[in-house]
Amino acid sequence: MFVDYAESDAIATVTLNRPERLNALNEPLKQELGQIFLDLAYTDAVRAVILTGAGRGFCASGDVGNLGAFTPFSTRERFRRLHRAMAAIANLEKPVVAAVRGPAAGVGFAMCLASDMVIASETARFSMVFKNVGLAPDGGAVFFLTQALGQMRAKELVFSGRTLSAPEAHALGIVAKVVPDAELEAEARAAAEMLARGPTMAFGIAKRMFKAMTVPTLEAFLDLEAVSQGLAVLSEDHAEGVAAFLEKRAPVFVGR
Numbered sequence: 001m002f003v004d005y006a007e008s009d010a011i012a013t014v015t016l017n018r019p020e021r022l023n024a025l026n027e028p029l030k031q032e033l034g035q036i037f038l039d040l041a042y043t044d045a046v047r048a049v050i051l052t053g054a055g056r057g058f059c060a061s062g063d064v065g066n067l068g069a070f071t072p073f074s075t076r077e078r079f080r081r082l083h084r085a086m087a088a089i090a091n092l093e094k095p096v097v098a099a100v101r102g103p104a105a106g107v108g109f110a111m112c113l114a115s116d117m118v119i120a121s122e123t124a125r126f127s128m129v130f131k132n133v134g135l136a137p138d139g140g141a142v143f144f145l146t147q148a149l150g151q152m153r154a155k156e157l158v159f160s161g162r163t164l165s166a167p168e169a170h171a172l173g174i175v176a177k178v179v180p181d182a183e184l185e186a187e188a189r190a191a192a193e194m195l196a197r198g199p200t201m202a203f204g205i206a207k208r209m210f211k212a213m214t215v216p217t218l219e220a221f222l223d224l225e226a227v228s229q230g231l232a233v234l235s236e237d238h239a240e241g242v243a244a245f246l247e248k249r250a251p252v253f254v255g256r
Contacts, residue, residue, distance in 0.1 A: 002016070002018055003029060004054070007043075010045060010046060011189070011196050012048075013050045014049060016033070016052070016053040019054040019055025021060065022056070022059070022103055023059045024062060025107055025108075026063045033088075033089075034081065034085035037085065038088045041088075047094060048096075048195040049092065049094060049095070050189065051096055052098070052100070052185075056101065057104075058098070059103075060106075060108060062106060062107055064133060064245050076230070079229065082138065083140070083222045083225075086110065086140045087140075089114045090140070090144075092207075093203070093205075094200060094204065095116045095195040097118075097119060097191050097195070099119050099185065099188035100184075101124055104125065106127070109145075110141040112126065113148055117191060118175045119176060119177050120184075121184040122166055122179070122181055124166040125164065126164040126174065127157075131161045132161055132241060132245065133238060133245055133251075134239070134241035140218060140225070141158075142158065142221075142225075143225075148172075149172060237253045237254065240252060241253070
């Protein structure tokens with residue numbers, strides 16, 4: 001199993017558990033994560049959720065080492081698993097607290113934005129790294145980032161791929177609180193306990209209200225993303241980006 005699940009005192013803790021890969025998403029992890037969050041919708045004993053990563057990182061995006069030859073069918077299935085997980089996190093009608101240390105990159109950053117509150121360790125780093133492997137963002141990253149920051153600032157982060165420190169992410173309003181690394185679990189637990197004591201149904205209704213404010217809907221956006229990224233993964237630049245990553249060198253993109 002690549003996702004650990006624990007439940008106590010009305011709080012579920014969901015932990016991405018591939019620490020040797022900085023919890024980068026592979027296909028089984030996507031499948032497990034999506035199913036856990038779908039099941040949480042029907043777990044009445046749980047009233048708040050902590051989403052975190054094992055080891056020294058939250059989630060270093062998708063596992064580039066697993067990328068390879070793509071077909072229309074395999075691309076569709078990969079995005080179905082990813083989108084199922086991301087939508088399940090965002091649409092859960094219970095508060096989700098992301099507890100982040102180390103890198104939250106690419107889809108990992110998107111998972112933070114899909115949550116309702118982010119508590120960050122001083123070691124946390126946030127980045128949209130898709131351009132480094134010749135891809136447009138996925139996992140709803142553009143949707144969530146634009147909702148959080150507005151289009152111009154979101155574009156700057158996507159096009160530059162630069163890394164935000166925890167204090168800068170806090171200043172931008174992405175992170176609710178920055179704490180010393182040793183205090184991350186306790187602070188996230190305290191936030192989840194506060195939320196678990198709250199009016200769960202009212203929180204769920206409020207989340208529906210926030211969702212209703214977004215245009216387009218997340219589901220419509222994810223459909224567009226699957227088609228668009230399905231083309232990007234077939235490009236020469238993506239092949240070069242993956243090769244450069246594996247060879248630990250700077251990519252040389254040719255624009256096709």
